Amino acid sequence: MPAEALAVPFTVGGCSQRERDSRGEAGRTQDPRQRGHMAGQSQGRIDDTVLVREAQRGNRAAFEELVRHYDQAVLRLAIHLTGSEHEAQDIYQEAFLKAYKSVANFRFECSFYTWIYRIVTNLCLDHLRRKQVRKEDAPVATDASGEQYDVLEQVPDGRAGANPERDLMSRELGGRISRALDRLTPRERMVFELKHYHGLKLRTVGEVLNTTEETAKNTLFRATQKLRGALADMR
Amino acid sequence: MKCDWVKENVLLYVYNELPDDARYELEQHLARCTDCAAELKTTRKFHAVLSELQVEEPSPNLVASSRMRLQEALETTSQGGFWQRLVFDPVMWLRQMRFSPALSAAIFIIGFASGMGATYKIVSNGGAGAISVSQFSAPAESSVAGIQSISQEPGSNQISIKYDTVSTQQAQGSLNDQRIQQLLLYAARNNYNSGVRMDSVDLLTQQPNGMHVREALIYALRYDSNPGVRLKALGGLGAYVKSDPRVRDAVLEGLMNDSNPGVRTEALHLLEPVRADGSVRATLQKLAESDQNQYIKTQARNMLAQMPEFD
Numbered sequence: 001m002p003a004e005a006l007a008v009p010f011t012v013g014g015c016s017q018r019e020r021d022s023r024g025e026a027g028r029t030q031d032p033r034q035r036g037h038m039a040g041q042s043q044g045r046i047d048d049t050v051l052v053r054e055a056q057r058g059n060r061a062a063f064e065e066l067v068r069h070y071d072q073a074v075l076r077l078a079i080h081l082t083g084s085e086h087e088a089q090d091i092y093q094e095a096f097l098k099a100y101k102s103v104a105n106f107r108f109e110c111s112f113y114t115w116i117y118r119i120v121t122n123l124c125l126d127h128l129r130r131k132q133v134r135k136e137d138a139p140v141a142t143d144a145s146g147e148q149y150d151v152l153e154q155v156p157d158g159r160a161g162a163n164p165e166r167d168l169m170s171r172e173l174g175g176r177i178s179r180a181l182d183r184l185t186p187r188e189r190m191v192f193e194l195k196h197y198h199g200l201k202l203r204t205v206g207e208v209l210n211t212t213e214e215t216a217k218n219t220l221f222r223a224t225q226k227l228r229g230a231l232a233d234m235r
Numbered sequence: 236m237k238c239d240w241v242k243e244n245v246l247l248y249v250y251n252e253l254p255d256d257a258r259y260e261l262e263q264h265l266a267r268c269t270d271c272a273a274e275l276k277t278t279r280k281f282h283a284v285l286s287e288l289q290v291e292e293p294s295p296n297l298v299a300s301s302r303m304r305l306q307e308a309l310e311t312t313s314q315g316g317f318w319q320r321l322v323f324d325p326v327m328w329l330r331q332m333r334f335s336p337a338l339s340a341a342i343f344i345i346g347f348a349s350g351m352g353a354t355y356k357i358v359s360n361g362g363a364g365a366i367s368v369s370q371f372s373a374p375a376e377s378s379v380a381g382i383q384s385i386s387q388e389p390g391s392n393q394i395s396i397k398y399d400t401v402s403t404q405q406a407q408g409s410l411n412d413q414r415i416q417q418l419l420l421y422a423a424r425n426n427y428n429s430g431v432r433m434d435s436v437d438l439l440t441q442q443p444n445g446m447h448v449r450e451a452l453i454y455a456l457r458y459d460s461n462p463g464v465r466l467k468a469l470g471g472l473g474a475y476v477k478s479d480p481r482v483r484d485a486v487l488e489g490l491m492n493d494s495n496p497g498v499r500t501e502a503l504h505l506l507e508p509v510r511a512d513g514s515v516r517a518t519l520q521k522l523a524e525s526d527q528n529q530y531i532k533t534q535a536r537n538m539l540a541q542m543p544e545f546d
Binding site: 058063064076079196217 | 285291308
């Protein structure tokens, strides 16, 4: 399934025209449901600004409304990156608490969407970095194709939060892609994740990660090259 | 079109990130280049393979429990308040300054305007020329850029001085007025126009009683580059050669070192009443013995000859 079809438009607004233009491929799709989403976005954007101002005045209900605008997208990103609902929930909690504490400092220099994504991606990057450090000490095995993989990753996640759909997915294919993705640097992983799996425009990826579109583009090239190398036999 | 360029950009094409013109060019090339068309096919296939790892929607239960957990935490969390904002804001302000040229420009303009306003206030407090001199407080020398002219009305003791501040102003008053005296002192020391210095020294010689005036005249005698000004200053100091040792020393210095013979001659004449003074006598002896100016040498000898002999 192409990434465009997977890209779910964020139903929230408060961003600039430039950001709206660059938000994602979803805007280009001809899916009537998505067009409906887009049509509803302008109202959402206005609401966002009002809600942010209210939240800045200390209105907790307004902040909770903002959370409802964004939290599904945040969870989706965190689950895909961490592979665990439990960890995703921790990131969700930390991100929105951080946003609540510092919403008074939000200056509308970017959209609230970009701002909250910046917080979330930073937390996710920290998580990926910690995971990478842990991985260095993890037991490693070699599969049939001579590729190394983390033994612990092969153990099914039996916790209540684990998604059973993940177990049902073709273990070999999904597992190999996951391992290939895990071998990217945290930043490469994040750029690829936001671009490929969440359909953000590279310009938006750059804004979220506090870098330029060009750097995001180069990082995407690097990530794709590495993935191609790792999954050469699957092409 | 180069195949290399296409291979570099085919990924962006698949991701819908190419601008329209590049997209068009690439499509044109793909239509006639089988290698690049194959590259596109491979990239698309790989793209599709990676998409096999699906992005899962969070379950409604997970969303609900996450919201509840957050709500509980929000109840015990306080927002960053006013003081916290002040603590964190300096960094934010700096960032805003960096990213906001308009704000930086506005702050600069306000600062500049305040500076100009303060200067204007100082100058206007210092006295606009046409206002009665009695209103002037001590002049701020820093606000006086230069003295334009000095004139005395014939038959009166009224003096007009034009001086530059931010714009040229005029002050009027009698020589006794403090403001006028201070402007004259300023002009005597600082003016680049020797004519103005001459006028100011000339006027100051009419009121040489004040210590500041006398100091200004001594300064003019020692350091003014114009012999006319030095001569005027000498004239003003003449009356104090007897009573003020500093004046005597300055006149002696002028007599010894001045480059202008007229100034030296005048100094010599001024010292006549105090020729018995030890330092004057020593100077006269020196001049009488070896001065290059014949007139000075003769005059010094004459003065020494008129002096009573001491044992």
